Amino acid sequence: MTKTFSIPTKLPYAGTTIFTVMSKLAADENAFNLSQGFPSFDCSPELTGLVDHYMKKGFNQYSPMSGITPLKESLAEKTSLVYGVDYHPDTEVTIVSGATEAIFCAVTAVVHPGDEVILFEPAYDSYRPAIDINGGVPVYITLNAPDFAIDWELVRTKITPKTKAIMINTPHNPVGTVLSRQDLEQLAAIVKDKDIFIISDEVYEHIVFDGELHHSMMTHPILRERSFVCGSFGKTYHMTGWKIGYCLAPKELSDEFRRIHQFITFSTVTPMQYALADFLKIPSHYLRLPEFYQKKRDRFNAAIKDSRFTFTPSKGSFFQIVSYDRITDEYDYDLAVRLTKEIKVAAIPVSVFYQDKKDDKLLRFCFAKDDWMLDKAGEILCKL
Ligand code: PMP
Ligand code: GLN
Numbered sequence: 001m002t003k004t005f006s007i008p009t010k011l012p013y014a015g016t017t018i019f020t021v022m023s024k025l026a027a028d029e030n031a032f033n034l035s036q037g038f039p040s041f042d043c044s045p046e047l048t049g050l051v052d053h054y055m056k057k058g059f060n061q062y063s064p065m066s067g068i069t070p071l072k073e074s075l076a077e078k079t080s081l082v083y084g085v086d087y088h089p090d091t092e093v094t095i096v097s098g099a100t101e102a103i104f105c106a107v108t109a110v111v112h113p114g115d116e117v118i119l120f121e122p123a124y125d126s127y128r129p130a131i132d133i134n135g136g137v138p139v140y141i142t143l144n145a146p147d148f149a150i151d152w153e154l155v156r157t158k159i160t161p162k163t164k165a166i167m168i169n170t171p172h173n174p175v176g177t178v179l180s181r182q183d184l185e186q187l188a189a190i191v192k193d194k195d196i197f198i199i200s201d202e203v204y205e206h207i208v209f210d211g212e213l214h215h216s217m218m219t220h221p222i223l224r225e226r227s228f229v230c231g232s233f234g235k236t237y238h239m240t241g242w243k244i245g246y247c248l249a250p251k252e253l254s255d256e257f258r259r260i261h262q263f264i265t266f267s268t269v270t271p272m273q274y275a276l277a278d279f280l281k282i283p284s285h286y287l288r289l290p291e292f293y294q295k296k297r298d299r300f301n302a303a304i305k306d307s308r309f310t311f312t313p314s315k316g317s318f319f320q321i322v323s324y325d326r327i328t329d330e331y332d333y334d335l336a337v338r339l340t341k342e343i344k345v346a347a348i349p350v351s352v353f354y355q356d357k358k359d360d361k362l363l364r365f366c367f368a369k370d371d372w373m374l375d376k377a378g379e380i381l382c383k384l
Contacts, residue, residue: 011129018125018352025337026346032369032377035336035346037173037318040369043239044285050275063270065262067095067246070277075246078280085218091251094258095273097265098243099203099232104130105264106199106228106247107165109256111136115164120150122353124173124201136164138355145323145360146312148175152186159190165197168217171204171316174353174364178208178316184215188222197253198223203232203245206289208316209297218248225250228257233276235318236286238368242272293318293367296374300367303378318368321350325361327384332359343384345377 015021022035033040066072072089080086087093096102103126111117113135119127120141131138139158143150155166166187170179191198200217208214217227229248234240247257279285297314304311309322328335332349340346350362367374 010133013355014129018348022336022340022346022348025340029340029344029346031340031344031346032373032380033346034365034367034369034373034377035340035348037366037368038234038240039238039318040373041238043237044279047237047239047275047279050278051271054271054274059271059274061270063095063267063273065267066258067093067268068270068273068277071095071273071280074277074280075248078283078286079218079248081283082286083216083219085216085224087218087248088251092249092254094247094249094254094261095268096245096247096261097268098234099201099230099245100126100243101261101265102228102230102232102245102247103127103199103201105257105260106197106230106249107131107136107167108134108260108264109228109253110165110197110199112164114162116160116162117165117167118155118158118163119167120169121355122148122174122350123167124169125353127167127201128355137162139163140355142354142358143175145362148172148177150179150183150186152183152190155187156190159194159196163194163196165199166191167199167201169201171202171208171214173204173317174319174348174350175321176314176317176319178212179215181215184217184220184223188220191226192222196226198227200227200229202229203235204317205231206236206286207293207318208290209294209313210315212315214316226253228253236289237276237279242269244268244272244276296367296369296371299371300365300374300378303375304381307378307382308384309381318366320365320367321362322365323361324363324384329361332361332363333357336363339384343380345380 019036026033072093076089107130111134116137116139117131118139205214217223232245308326311322314320336349347363351357351359
């Protein structure tokens with residue numbers, strides 16, 4: 001008889017991620033997919049042309065463990081240009097297979113069993129599993145609608161001798177807030193003189209609106225010295241499927257980060273790295289993103305202006321959260337499923353980003369979609 005196994009799970013609370021669930025449902029139902037965060041339009045043909053070029057040139061074997069030198073150099077140059085901060089390409093820049101890997105490696109590098117990690121909810125779904133798998137203790141601080149601001153005095157009260165790291169996400173997924181200079185000052189005042197690391201998810205660094213600036217952790221000296229700044233090329237260049245990300249961190253932190261990375265994926269897809277090394281040299285590709293996405297945000301928000309949804313325009317990321325409390329009191333997950341099936345528009349229920357599945361009657365729409373789709377989805381949503 002065949003033996004069947006039952007594996008005691010390390011992640012009892014985690015089913016299949018909401019992004020996979022909703023995208024599958026949207027596909028099955030032939031619905032407009034404004035749920036999972038990915039563009040409905042293609043990346044630049046210049047970029048795919050470069051990949052083609054490098055593949056044909058034979059750049060098809062393993063890349064060095066920490067990434068190819070030209071990409072690490074291009075990224076260091078871009079970082080210096082944009083933020084005025086220098087990272088050494090050899091020792092402080094590591095190319096990995098997406099920001100998800102960067103975050104996992106950073107957490108794994110610093111968190112030992114019993115260490116506490118402070119994180120804010122709503123929280124992107126990969127943070128807690130990374131902490132748990134490493135035997136860490138997640139310490140949640142809940143951010144509340146409508147502004148989802150961080151109460152730094154509350155953060156201060158959560159620091160204990162066991163606090164090993166604080167996880168930051170700016171611009172924020174799902175709520176679209178951005179941290180201010182004052183937020184960075186407050187955080188720096190809290191961690192100064194303490195052995196606390198910052199794991200900073202900045203994948204939407206180039207998607208900020210209304211003339212606001214992205215304040216990277218690297219721009220504050222006290223934060224820079226202890227931060228793993230995690231980024232993703234997927235968001236910036238409209239190719240989330242390539243799964244190429246990076247971590248910028250001081251040498252000692254990068255050393256430990258790489259020790260982990262080499263046993264998780266070892267290295268990242270080679271020809272794409274060469275293509276990105278060239279593409280990154282042209283600043284307009286990322287400098288025009290705020291305008292590009294602000295137009296999409298405004299288009300979607302204009303399309304739902306006369307609906308019964310209420311919202312504050314997103315300040316960053318490619319997500320808009322909306323309140324539906326004037327429409328129905330259904331559980332947000334049930335509503336998201338029902339809307340996908342009945343009116344053919346898919347969204348993400350915001351409760352999934354809270355550990356207790358707190359339901360504030362909010363849905364997250366991704367506006368990284370073609371204009372016609374934003375208009376059409378808006379038209380349908382206005383009928384609710
Ligand atoms: N962090 C946040 C906040 C994200 O929204 C995403 C993906 N959309 C990631 C990390 C993961 O990025 P990647 O696809 O490069 O792994
Ligand atoms: N980050 C994307 C989102 O928030 C999804 C990425 C994924 O599916 N893992 O929608």
